[in-house]
Amino acid sequence: MAKTFVDKDTCIACGACYSTAPDVYESDDDGYAFVKLEGGLEGFVEIPEELLSDALDAKDGCPTESIKWED
Numbered sequence: 001m002a003k004t005f006v007d008k009d010t011c012i013a014c015g016a017c018y019s020t021a022p023d024v025y026e027s028d029d030d031g032y033a034f035v036k037l038e039g040g041l042e043g044f045v046e047i048p049e050e051l052l053s054d055a056l057d058a059k060d061g062c063p064t065e066s067i068k069w070e071d
C-alpha cells in the first residue's frame, strides 16, 4: 500500500497537488499543501486504493518534488 507525505519545507504553494488530488491533499491558510487523510500532519499515511491514481498524478506534477512517497 502506497503512503504519502508533504514536505512543507520545500513546498512553494503552487497548488497543483490539491487541484489534481483534492481528496488527498489540501491547502493550509497560506496555500501550502498537507495530506488531508487521517494522520497526514504527523507523517506518512496510507492512500486508499480509489485515490491512488490521483495521488500519483499529484506527486508526479509537483514542481519541487515535495510530495513524498513510499511504496
Ligand code: F3S
Pocket (backbone or CB within 6 Å): 006, 010, 011, 012, 013, 014, 015, 016, 017, 018, 031, 032, 033, 058, 061, 062, 063, 064, 065, 066, 067
Ligand atoms: Fe506544494 Fe508541490 Fe503541492 S509545491 S502545493 S506540494 S504541488
